[in-house]
Amino acid sequence: MMELLRPDEYIASAFETDLDRMMERGITGLIIDIDNTLVSWKTKTADRKVLEWFALLDAKGFKACILSNNTKDRVVTFTETIRVPAVYRAVKPRKRAFRSAMAMMGTNPRNTAVIGDQIFTDVYGGNRMGLYTILVVPVDHKEFITTRLVRILEKRIIDSMVRRGKLKRPEGR
Numbered sequence: 574m575m576e577l578l579r580p581d582e583y584i585a586s587a588f589e590t591d592l593d594r595m596m597e598r599g600i601t602g603l604i605i606d607i608d609n610t611l612v613s614w615k616t617k618t619a620d621r622k623v624l625e626w627f628a629l630l631d632a633k634g635f636k637a638c639i640l641s642n643n644t645k646d647r648v649v650t651f652t653e654t655i656r657v658p659a660v661y662r663a664v665k666p667r668k669r670a671f672r673s674a675m676a677m678m679g680t681n682p683r684n685t686a687v688i689g690d691q692i693f694t695d696v697y698g699g700n701r702m703g704l705y706t707i708l709v710v711p712v713d714h715k716e717f718i719t720t721r722l723v724r725i726l727e728k729r730i731i732d733s734m735v736r737r738g739k740l741k742r743p744e745g746r
């Protein structure tokens with residue numbers, strides 16, 4: 574179980590994903606979470622940083638798909654300007670939505686990575702599917718009470734992995 578909660582990488586921000594290294598690993602598809610991965614909960618539309626990053630992904634030849642547990646409204650409004658496929662109400666960590674995302678990109682578990690800010694949804698879901706998993710530091714610390722409780726558990730798990738040499742923290746964390 575612990576192994577399924579462990580991300581392959583832990584980085585400071587989705588925008589710092591080492592795209593060249595992804596390419597070297599044979600990764601061609603990126604499944605990307607929205608809330609607290611790309612923007613804070615209260616940011617309704619893709620900001621310039623997000624748009625530029627997706628343009629970069631496209632220029633480098635990556636396929637991308639947004640995978641969010643949030644509502645249709647939230648996801649459709651956010652992805653309007655990005656022009657990538659999206660799955661809303663994904664029920665991560667369940668496998669089904671990860672499969673849909675890969676089908677939309679035409680990729681498979683060997684050449685797909687998932688980028689997200691939560692261990693129990695993004696990382697666990699990705700690992701269950703055999704994807705390469707990247708955990709990012711949440712964009713914003715203001716979160717719902719339920720998420721704050723999850724963060725306490727996540728912190729314990731991350732601390733323990735770091736202590737056992739199983740995970741490296743991003744610089745300065």
Ligand SMILES: [Mg+2]
Nearest residue numbers: 606608609690
């Ligand atoms: Mg999230």
